[in-house]
Amino acid sequence: MLVLTKSDITRLLPLKACIDVMAAAMTQTSQRRVSLPLRQFMPVPNTTGRLGLMPGYIAEPARFGLKIVSKYDRPAGSKHGTHVGAVMLFDAAEGLPLALLEGGTLTAIRTAAASGLATRTLARADSKILGILGCGEEAHMHIPAMLAVRPFAEILVWGRNIEKAKAFVSHLHLPSGVIARAVATAHEVVSESDVVCTTTSAPTPILEGEWIKPGAHLNLVGSAMATTAEVDSACVARSRFYVDYREAALAQAGELLNAIKAGLVTPEHIVGEIGDVLIGKVLGRRSADEITTYKSLGISAQDLTAADYVYTAARAQGVGIEVNLAA
Numbered sequence: 001m002l003v004l005t006k007s008d009i010t011r012l013l014p015l016k017a018c019i020d021v022m023a024a025a026m027t028q029t030s031q032r033r034v035s036l037p038l039r040q041f042m043p044v045p046n047t048t049g050r051l052g053l054m055p056g057y058i059a060e061p062a063r064f065g066l067k068i069v070s071k072y073d074r075p076a077g078s079k080h081g082t083h084v085g086a087v088m089l090f091d092a093a094e095g096l097p098l099a100l101l102e103g104g105t106l107t108a109i110r111t112a113a114a115s116g117l118a119t120r121t122l123a124r125a126d127s128k129i130l131g132i133l134g135c136g137e138e139a140h141m142h143i144p145a146m147l148a149v150r151p152f153a154e155i156l157v158w159g160r161n162i163e164k165a166k167a168f169v170s171h172l173h174l175p176s177g178v179i180a181r182a183v184a185t186a187h188e189v190v191s192e193s194d195v196v197c198t199t200t201s202a203p204t205p206i207l208e209g210e211w212i213k214p215g216a217h218l219n220l221v222g223s224a225m226a227t228t229a230e231v232d233s234a235c236v237a238r239s240r241f242y243v244d245y246r247e248a249a250l251a252q253a254g255e256l257l258n259a260i261k262a263g264l265v266t267p268e269h270i271v272g273e274i275g276d277v278l279i280g281k282v283l284g285r286r287s288a289d290e291i292t293t294y295k296s297l298g299i300s301a302q303d304l305t306a307a308d309y310v311y312t313a314a315r316a317q318g319v320g321i322e323v324n325l326a327a
Contacts, residue, residue, distance in 0.1 A: 030275025
């Protein structure tokens with residue numbers, strides 16, 4: 001069995017390549033060639049922490065496994081990041097362990113890549129202004145993912161602390177011809193942007209549906225629980241709404257559940273999964289003025305497909321630490 005560290009994953013899983021890896025994951029998810037039990041959380045007694053468990057199976061290649069995530073409240077800029085955990089990858093034919101991978105980096109890359117895939121699939125081809133709400137790890141990872149799929153000329157960044165947003169912008173390494181600036185309000189970002197990524201830990205909405213410009217695309221990334229939401233119900237109701245996995249969205253997508261509870265939409269408001277668009281089961285964007293939204297919860301099919309990509313590259317390149325658990 002291989003043990004693969006953060007540096008191994010950073011080297012072996014380039015963001016641009018991971019977008020195509022996510023396309024494969026989402027395609028077989030929508031073909032139901034997967035088994036994806038809903039994620040579970042266990043509170044850690046006497047702390048604010050939670051243990052998250054995400055088991056799953058994918059058919060191609062035949063793999064199963066589990067991601068274990070430690071979710072603790074940490075200060076902004078913590079060296080530990082927002083996701084501490086590991087992914088255990090097994091071969092489904094013989095049921096033997098193949099690899100143990102550092103989970104935080106894998107999660108950050110595959111999450112941004114999934115948003116890149118959704119943007120490539122749904123956003124207008126002429127999108128020029130990118131809006132980022134949040135100044136953390138996922139915000140940082142989303143910028144190159146977005147630049148990989150659309151020719152953005154300007155990036156607008158908002159955070160609750162404008163000084164932190166300015167510091168975030170000052171540390172960006174952008175291609176020639178792309179500029180970035182911190183702005184004072186989320187309203188300014190959303191009202192001007194062609195694509196918006198919400199990457200915050202906000203428990204209640206920071207984005208109002210009435211702010212969105214016609215033709216915009218939104219990636220909702222930060223909230224992964226039924227009790228939290230980054231955007232209001234008007235945003236959900238106003239947009240053509242896509243998800244990564246329907247069953248998970250109806251159980252855990254706080255934004256969608258709030259809109260259903262408010263009576264603004266029904267479960268049928270979900271147009272489809274991103275994989276449904278890829279396989280031609282449902283239509284993507286239908287007009288230049290249509291607002292599209294992708295709700296990202298994150299699913300184990302993404303983790304396992306990305307983990308196998310890293311594992312295969314590591315075997316080919318002789319990377320990783322070999323461990324014999326039977327020794």
